[in-house]
Amino acid sequence: MSRISIKKYIFVLGSFFLLFLFMSQAETRPAIEYRLKAAFIYKFVNFVSWPDSAFKNPSSPYRIGVYGDGPIFESLQLLKHKTVQGRKFEVRKVDLPKPVQYFHILYIGGSNREDIAKVLGAYNKLPTLTIGESGEFSELKGMIRFFVRKEKIRFTINNQAARRLDIRISSKLLRLARKSIAP
Numbered sequence: 046m047s048r049i050s051i052k053k054y055i056f057v058l059g060s061f062f063l064l065f066l067f068m069s070q071a072e073t074r075p076a077i078e079y080r081l082k083a084a085f086i087y088k089f090v091n092f093v094s095w096p097d098s099a100f101k102n103p104s105s106p107y108r109i110g111v112y113g114d115g116p117i118f119e120s121l122q123l124l125k126h127k128t129v130q131g132r133k134f135e136v137r138k139v140d141l142p143k144p145v146q147y148f149h150i151l152y153i154g155g156s157n158r159e160d161i162a163k164v165l166g167a168y169n170k171l172p173t174l175t176i177g178e179s180g181e182f183s184e185l186k187g188m189i190r191f192f193v194r195k196e197k198i199r200f201t202i203n204n205q206a207a208r209r210l211d212i213r214i215s216s217k218l219l220r221l222a223r224k225s226i227a228p
Contacts, residue, residue: 086150104131112160158185170210
């Protein structure tokens, strides 16, 4: 087995472990899907670097904002009890046009092109990792787009959009993406 295959296997295995950790037996299919997406986001943090200025101090939490309605907000709440690299997680809802709050990760739910463009535009100068589901998300300069293919959750990465805001995505994560838009 090659090094990439082993790393990919470990990443997928770890993601499934987190999925089972997060889910209960009575959940519906959409709830399971969003818990798995939350688990992916939790794992992504290990493969993303933000500029030092993105954190007030070494123990500042990862701030996750959620724009739009949907089950992802509740699934991301489970991360509040986790830590990565000594940092906890905070999860909050985002409403525009209120003043823009800084988030390390912004999950943009929904598929309305105008709403997505408005939210991405509000955050286009901040080092915020943007994640969404819309088919046009990467095209609109979103960074990570989730999609489901053959009942499996996949993702694409627009590394060009991330690098523009001084966010560095590890080559390990880029190799796992279904499609990656390079700088």
